[in-house]
Amino acid sequence: MSAAPLLEARALALQVGERWLCCEFSLQLLPGQCLVLLGPNGAGKTTLLHTLAGLREPTVGSVLLGGLPYAGWSPAAAARFRGLLAQQQPDHFSSTVLETVLVGRHPHLGRWGWEGPEDERIAREALERVGLGAMATRDVLTLSGGERQRVAVAALLAQAPQLLLLDEPTNHLDLHYQIAILDLIRGLAAAGRGVVMVLHDINLAARYADQVILLDGRGGVCAGSREEVLQAGLLGEAFGHPLRRFDVDGRTTFIPE
Template identity: 65%
Template structure:
């Protein structure tokens, strides 16, 4: 990757705390356009909290997060939403809406205050739905969707937003194996096209396959951050997860097995 490119996302000396418990201290990272960052750690380690801090949804106790070289705190909300997209863990459906109406929510940051969606917005939303295999149910009520369909719709809405940076909190929840691989492959393709992707994952083998960089939290405030090859080592992961793991290379791919 060219050194002339500016980092898309940066964290400098980031310290994040929940109550009396530190999630991480002195985290510094740089995510360039075209790179994928995975946040790993046991349940309750603070992965979602860290992702929300990187997204600007909560304040850090110390340090600074920058998007395209500009502090997140300096970004107006609508402008930030055009560049940074966030997919949360769950999407509560308070109101009835169609699949297409929900996908079009991703276009709202790009519309004027009183503007309606254009034909181009409809096309972009339909392309996003097609990516997630939902283009045949555009008139379906979202309250009738399964958990997996609703998760794919949330991802489609994010794809319709077309940000430069995607922040995904457990994007594989409720998805079967086919769609897990399809989702990760699609975001990898977006990264190859120049986007930045940061996501919370639980599967170590998928992280080994799809991550360029990893931040590993252990839930006690300790943290390991670096390239995937540096962090995804059996001793490092065993210490963080409290269970022995073995690292194998099978047909050129890294795989972890539980002892």
């Protein structure tokens, strides 16, 4: 028996004001799969991600989470099933790195519950996985942008959702941590979770995606498998610059002409 979709878009289309961000498309995300949203700046990738996360209603069509519309989920149950990494991580108050990561445990606590030893163990393990285990007591306001981004990823890991939605998870990260974090996320998918993430780098999408949604910034959308969507002609048309595709040692790379 095939696995049920973790996330499904049915005849989905988005409009903001008078502008259509994407025409109708349909897609399913199964456990073990990674979906990447690609497109030029301002194409609507974050708006689409927020729609898939249930933070805004689609203009046309519907989004199903675990086979149900978001209206069929309680907020707490939805938060346990899917987690969102936002594009920016504002810190208005001083707190330790560990306290910040423990925020990810809130969906698993009762109304009046407090984090216990098991929650702290999960949070510390998440920090170790992003290479920040030694910084648990640091003030989050003293961190660099890349360190803060890894703290945000750790909080999402501590939340332990079945479906992870990430808006530019490589923000502020140097090359080493870009690959380390994306390898970590890809590993979560390989273990049976689902991943949706916004990326700017076409070559990282080629490396990590199973499926791709390509927005062209003019309302056009191409959704399908990595092989179907990551074609030089389609990408060049969407990004407004011709590209050449090279396949070397089993990896696909696109280079601007």
